Amino acid sequence: MSMSQQTLSTARFSDSTALIAETLRQFNRGASAVTLDGLDEDSFQPVALALGRAGYRCIYGGEGHRFVPLAFDSQHIVVTATNDNLHFFQPVMAMMREQGHYVSTVSCRDLQATTLLNYLKHCDVAWFEWGDGMIIPASKLPKYCRMVCRIHSYELFQRYFLQANWQNIDEVVLISEAMKARFIELMGDKLPATLQITVLGNLTTHQPLTQVNPIRNPFHLACVARFSPQKNLLMLLPLMQALVKVDPRYTVFIAGRVEDERMYYSFCQLTNLYGLQNNIVYCGVLPAEKMAAWYQDKSCLVSVSYLESQGMGIFEAMLAGLKPVVFQASGGLQEYLPEAYLLTDIEAAVASITAGNPCPAQYVNEGQKLLRQVQLREQYPRLWQRNAGCSPLFSILIPTWNRERYLLPAVCSALNQRDAHFEVIVVDDGSTDGSLAQLEPIADPRLRIIRKAHSNAPDTRNRAIAEARGDYVVWLDSDDLLHANALSHYRALLARFPHADVISCGMEKHGNDKQFYSLVNHPPAKWLHQVAHGNFISNPGSCVRRSLYTAVGGYDPAFVRAHDYEFWTRAVGEAQVMFTACCNIGYRLHDGNLTGIGKAVDMSWEYRIFSALVKRYPLTLLLPNLTGKAREAFVAARREQLRKQSAVDNLLIVIDAIHQPLARLTAQIALLARQQDRQFTLLIVADKPLAFLGQPVLVADKICLQAIADFARQKMPGQFCRSYLLQPDQAEPQPRQAIIQLKNAILGEAEMPSLFQPLSTN
Known part of the structure; x- marks a missing residue:
């Protein structure tokens, strides 16, 4: 292997500090590129942050991550051309390199989708010369970077370009107004509203003669x-x-x-x-x-x-x-x-x-x-340059609580943004683990850490908003990763759509088993007519105008779950919301997620939100496409649907038989037997077997929440279940209605009966 290309295996190093030091040594020894094998999505973030500070950038992320020297204000531009025909693009590419950008020309011959994706995920701009080549498969891959396609003319008469997913392409460049008109005509109603269409003539490397020979052969x-x-x-x-x-x-x-x-x-x-x-x-x-x-x-x-x-x-x-x-x-x-x-x-x-x-x-x-070469040379850079200027300021907000395992990669991913004007605010909700200790080595003026007493997630989000100084806040959960192009992408969208109040982005599942969510494009619009059907705005990675929280209020601390949906139901009455399919967030699925992706969750909060929604807005605005009776029918059907999804019948009523005499135990069982609503499961916890009762008995010397949760999962596998302890000394005015009242209380339609004490949820 030549000294210009070095490969280092992360397995050789005990920690990232040693790996980074050796990587920098290789560059100092003259290596033009260093590939680091063995970095996963989490370990990549702190390494990329440290190398970025030293002036190095990852340009490829396949089995190994390839780093090259690249100044922060320079960009990585990936170029492909149909049949590798770069003839017309050579002058443009020369200009890119003159401006200090790193241009990777990727041959389309035998190019695999995974290879192309590994380039696209680590570049700022992908340029596709001609409209009938790699732009077609590339546009159908998950979107991470700005994508520009230049169409000359012949492509518009073969129509292969229509196979591309133009929703994922940011800008198409055409050579003439006539070709622009044909492109628009052929696209028809499939022309995305977010696609920017530009007409620019070609650049040329041909230089005008400075000494012109006036004598020519006239024939x-x-x-x-x-x-x-x-x-x-x-x-x-x-x-x-x-x-x-x-x-x-x-x-x-x-x-x-x-x-x-x-x-x-x-x-x-x-x-x-x-x-x-x-x-x-x-x-x-x-x-x-x-x-x-x-x-x-x-x-x-x-x-x-x-x-x-x-x-x-x-x-x-x-x-x-x-x-x-x-x-x-x-x-x-x-x-x-x-x-x-x-x-x-x-x-x-x-x-x-x-x-x-x-x-x-x-x-x-x-x-x-x-x-017009001088004018064209002034116009072309707009196609790849980041939006100039320092306004607006973005505040990346990271609320966290006991995320020792995930917080460091999340914060590093925020600091790895290729944008130049942002702050990162971590608000710790009284963590008891070593989460914040991991951040101590990060000395970065863009990072602020706020500590507060433990309360809940919506309260922590409100504190983060109060601390933010940016015109826009970008939400990053402390177990997720923010793609390095996220802020650059938002800045470009806001430059084009300055009236947008909210930008909701696409998400990819963290890890090797990739799944993708919310891959939707739509320009800013009012979406009140959609909110009654469910939450359609993704909170992770979302970009929100900070003043919107002043206008409609922050997150409701009463909603320990679905507080983002509750906020969106208020925001959509005021905000212009747009959607981008760009995968700005690497979303991590694990047992601690509050959202419902990939697991059973407490959907009673959605029921409460819907009930408040139909009280807040006239049905004529919520359901403009329905008539009066149809609106009422929709509301009734939606309530019933949400009630079923809330799984209020999945109740586990626990009786403590350890600390009370048998007579009181039988009285409690009799009380439950008289309930009008018998849709619940009874569990008796006792310090000895009680087979004569004919009821499930969990033998234990104390009330153990974990054991009760295990019983619930075994009894109702894959379903959300609520556990309540029956209070022995409480009396209800209508004891036969106690279970009905409990279920209504879960849905926010009644007071919680004193007969029951919540134990835990899933």
Whole structure:
């Protein structure tokens, strides 16, 4: 292995500090890239943070993570091109590199989706040259970076580009307004509202002649065109016939590749048939660096194409001093070339050619003006540059409680943002583990740590909002990871949609078993009509205008679960909410999650939220597409659906038989036997077997919550269950209604009966 490429296995190092030190040593020894094998999603974050501070960046994340020297204000741009044809892109790529960006050109030959994804996940911008190549599979992968596709013209007549998922593409660049119109027409109602459409001409590496030779061979003509139908080279035959009648010395020299063998074969046969074999010369494919010399002895450039979106060959010939003799073509050529140069018949072309080229410098100057290269070089960088300026400030808010295992990677992922203007605020809800001790080595002015007494999750979120100074807050749960492009992506969206109050993002499941959630794109809109059907806004990774919390209030501390949904039901009455499919969050599923993804949860909070929702808003606004009776029917059906999902019948009523006499125990059993609602499960906890009771008995010397929870899971596997201890000395006004009242209390429709003491949930 050469010193320019080094691979280090993380297994060789006892901790990340030693790994980072050795990585930096390799760079100091002259390694141009270092690949670190064995980093998982969590261990990658602190390593990337430390190496980023030292000026190194991960550009690929497959089996190994490849780091290269890259300044913070530089970007990693991944480029692919159909058939690896980067001819038109070379000047753009040169500009990117001149600006200090790292450009990875990825060959499309035998390119696997996983390889492409590993590039896309670690770049800022992915550029796809032509619309019929890797843009199609790439657009169907999870989205992590800005995606730009440049379409020239032929793609719009083969329609492969329609197979792409244009919802995942940020911007399409077209060469002419005519091609833009065709693109929009072909996309039809599938054109995403979030897709930005830009028209920009090509850049060229051809330099205008500084010393123009005024003496040209007036009989030598140039034609730069490949043998393909749209170049219409067969039209050269009648043109040359007409010229030869004027003077047999006229000769056209053709430079270009053969794409259509049948056309080339026919052209050669007809050339001989028309007796023009001495007047038409095929020069083959010429390297770009030899074109200037090739043009030197020629006076005119002939173009007979029937479709040209810009006609770069025409302008490059003008830069060499050739006079353009161009037949009208559809596709956009008239947007670039003055009408005086566009011909419609052979007689006019013959007249233009035979008039000669007495002033080649005229065409050099006009070619420069028409190509607008200076202006284009100012416009192109917008396609890949991050939004300039320091406003707005983002506050990444990380509420946490006893997340020792996960907090460090989460905080590092926040600090790894490629955006330049943000703060990170960790609010600790009275953790009793070593969570905060892990953060002590991180000396970063962007990080603030707030400690508070333990309360609950919504209260901790409210404290985080109060501490935030940013115009927008971005939520990062302390067990999740924020993708490095998240803030850059939000800044770009807000620059385009400044009226957005909330941006909800896509999520990927943390770990190797990837699953994806909320992969939706939609521009900002009012969504009050949707909220009655359930929560549709993802809180993890969401970006929220901070003033929205002032307008509608913060999180309700009474909602220990679903407090985000409860907040959204209030926010949608005021806010413009937009959606992006960008996977800004790596979401971790584990037993401590409050959300319902992947496990049974207490859905009674959703029932309470719906009940408050139909009281807060008129049904005409909540359900605008339904009539009066249909609205009432929907509300009734939704209540019943949520009641069933709340699993209020999954009750475990526990009787303590350890600390009371048998007579009181039988009285309690009799009380439960008289209940009108018998949908519950009885469990007796005793210090000895009580088989004569005919009821389930858990033998223990004390009330053990874990043992009760284990019994509930065994009795009702995969379901949410609530456990309540029956109080021996409490009396209810209507004792036969106690279970009914308990269930109504769970749904927020009654007071909790004193007969029951909550023990635990799942």
